[in-house]
Amino acid sequence: MIPARAVAPERDAEPMTTAPAPLPALTPRTDVLDFLLTRRSRPAKTLTAPYPDRAVLETLLTAAARTPDHGKLEPWRFVVLQGAALNRLAVLTEARGVALGQEPEKIAKARASFDTAGCVVAVIAAPKASEKIPRYEQDLSAGAVCLALVNAALAAGWGANWLTGYVAHDPVFGAEALGLEAEERVAGFIHLGTESAVPPERPRPDVAALTRWMSE
Numbered sequence: 001m002i003p004a005r006a007v008a009p010e011r012d013a014e015p016m017t018t019a020p021a022p023l024p025a026l027t028p029r030t031d032v033l034d035f036l037l038t039r040r041s042r043p044a045k046t047l048t049a050p051y052p053d054r055a056v057l058e059t060l061l062t063a064a065a066r067t068p069d070h071g072k073l074e075p076w077r078f079v080v081l082q083g084a085a086l087n088r089l090a091v092l093t094e095a096r097g098v099a100l101g102q103e104p105e106k107i108a109k110a111r112a113s114f115d116t117a118g119c120v121v122a123v124i125a126a127p128k129a130s131e132k133i134p135r136y137e138q139d140l141s142a143g144a145v146c147l148a149l150v151n152a153a154l155a156a157g158w159g160a161n162w163l164t165g166y167v168a169h170d171p172v173f174g175a176e177a178l179g180l181e182a183e184e185r186v187a188g189f190i191h192l193g194t195e196s197a198v199p200p201e202r203p204r205p206d207v208a209a210l211t212r213w214m215s216e
């Protein structure tokens with residue numbers, strides 16, 4: 001008698017699917033709410049060494065990517081800029097400023113933002129073709145990623161600042177400096193580092209004046 005060959009049931013050949021871990025139930029997190037009520041960016045030019053290392057950055061990027069995204073398109077990505085990459089961007093920022101006819105003062109300021117930086121994450125708005133999700137919503141998600149990254153950094157004790165400037169909107173700079181595709185744009189350059197000075201609070205919006213309550 002020919003022994004039956006051990007054949008694994010077909011379902012075992014299916015890739016293992018792991019259910020996402022259940023989330024904890026919501027409870028009041030007054031420390032987190034206090035943070036959100038007092039959070040404040042740290043001006044990029046006041047950020048110094050030490051800068052977040054790769055392990056820290058991976059945590060901050062993971063927090064930033066935990067952002068609402070209609071249709072799960074992931075219409076954004078990150079370029080982490082350190083060391084010589086920042087020098088390269090500084091030089092190109094000046095060259096593009098001249099080519100674009102920007103004011104010399106504006107060029108110098110834009111260039112300095114890279115010359116004096118030690119760690120910058122470019123959040124790239126990378127829209128996906130979709131019949132359902134408008135580009136506008138995809139860009140909103142990219143903006144939300146920028147704020148999430150700033151807030152994650154601040155919450156972890158790092159200074160953070162969301163900057164843009166003319167280079168962020170310049171497709172030539174995007175392609176040459178960051179390798180962006182034609183439809184991609186820089187949503188924000190998020191400068192990260194150690195704060196050297198605590199900035200004063202800035203005037204905050206009059207939320208009551210901005211809010212209309214509708215109940216019918």
Ligand SMILES: Cc1cc2nc3c(=O)[nH]c(=O)nc-3n(C[C@H](O)[C@H](O)[C@H](O)COP(=O)(O)O)c2cc1C
Nearest residue numbers: 039040041042043161162163164165166187188202
């Ligand atoms: C899309 C976007 C682009 C910005 N670009 C610049 C910029 O290029 N230069 C600048 O000084 N501030 C810029 N800001 C403002 C800074 O991020 C500023 O520090 C921030 O508004 C402070 O906000 P906070 O005090 O609530 O953290 C930008 C803000 C946003 C939302």
